[in-house]
Amino acid sequence: MKDDFDNSVLAKLQSVGVRRNNRWLVRDIDLTMRRGEIVSLIGPNGSGKTTVTKILAGSLQPDFGSVQRPPNIKIGYVPQSVTLDSTLPMTVQRLMDVPQPVDRNELFEVLTELDIQHLANSSVQKLSGGEFQRALLARALLRKPDLLILDEPTQGLDVHGETLLFSRIANIRDRMNCGILIVRHDLHLVMVQTDTVVCMNVHICCRGTPERVQKDEAYLNLFGAKAFETRALYSHLHDHDHGLDGSIRDL
């Protein structure tokens, strides 16, 4: 069973650091992504979240530390915001074939699961923000990724849309047994199925499990019971504070 454990590791970062222009973009990052695990990476703007995703995906080599990734790990990446140039003719169906053509039956299954099957032949540029986000998620899923990276997946969605998306992400994890990294700048509410919350600001500030808040009266009154089937509160345990430039200060 020991082998099983090793096989489940998709990427392991050990004391990883990236330095550009005499400034740490990230430093001392220890992070392990495993199959079937959902990790929420949270942190303020400019805290180095995107740098970490790039290192995990293998598109950026860190200056310090070690990165272990099994060869041929397939990454599915859904970026924070993509605007497709209007000069590029692209239907939703064609977008699913980027980069490789995929099976048509699977394609329609995934589009149906994400409620965009009726848009299959629409031009991508005519979709709403939420529809386009789902189309990009569908494209990433059709690659059958080992590691799915979602950068601010709920940006521009209302509470209802976010609830729907979270429940689908949980389904995806259960069905595909992939590792999922959700990057968010909302520091307090994370997806309830999150196994590990990692809070970072250049370095990792704290990590832990989300607390289930369904039973908390005050939050229930504020958001309604349904919102908490997919969300959980995360309370931070920091032993330090940050200056405006990201420097670390003792409390």
Added chain:
Amino acid sequence: MFLIPDDFFSRAIIAGIGFTLVAGPLGCFVIWQRLAYLGEAMAHSALLGIALAIVLDINLMVGVFSICLLIAFVLSRVNSDSFLSGDSVLGIMSHSTLAIGLVLISFMYWIRVDVLDFLFGNIISVTWLEIAMIYMASAVALGIIVFRWRAMIGLTVDEQIAAAEGLQPNQTRILLMILLAGTIAIAMKIVGIILTVALLIIPAATARQVAKTPEQMATFAVAFGSASVVGGMFMSLEFDTPPGPSIVVFALLLFLSMATAMLMRKRSQERT
């Protein structure tokens, strides 16, 4: 047996179509990745390439190709930290290379060079050897485009996704630059330095209006480009106009007719 007519008119059309085979798909990338100004700078620098090729006594297309690559390389060194922006650097290179080329050629009193042939092309003087070169270069370029098509579309859709999913966007971008340099080297003979970018962009822009996928756009661009070559050559024969500019005018007429047709279709759809 199918006989290829051996007259200057047929040779011109065959040469022109050979060029549009690669200009079609590459013109699409020029539009998608906003490389029109880079293409323009490369084309203008071609005259310097020609001058150097004459001095070094090497093939003209090779000279043009090398200088175009140099332009792309210099531009790739410009980033957001540079004291000039990319378009300013292109503007400097575009016109100064053209000027240096003109100055160099004016020194070469020992050879008869008609600069106008290079500026506006001289498709009717194309030889079978040149046609063979055009088709060979086109075949190689087209082969590379087909082989790397997925990565190129991946880069066009989104660079971040391409990078994260292992498509090596930087490598793909360099490949596109090399192909663009090659296409411009071929185009020099057909429409000349000044009109090269027009023949890359206009057929692709016409194709954009009817295409639903990138593949359709590339294919239609080849079709509209070839139609422009044939139409422009007949126009040139009929009205005794210069062939290169006639081809570009014909391409523009196709573009305008398509735009009008699409506009009218949209109007009629709105009415119903």
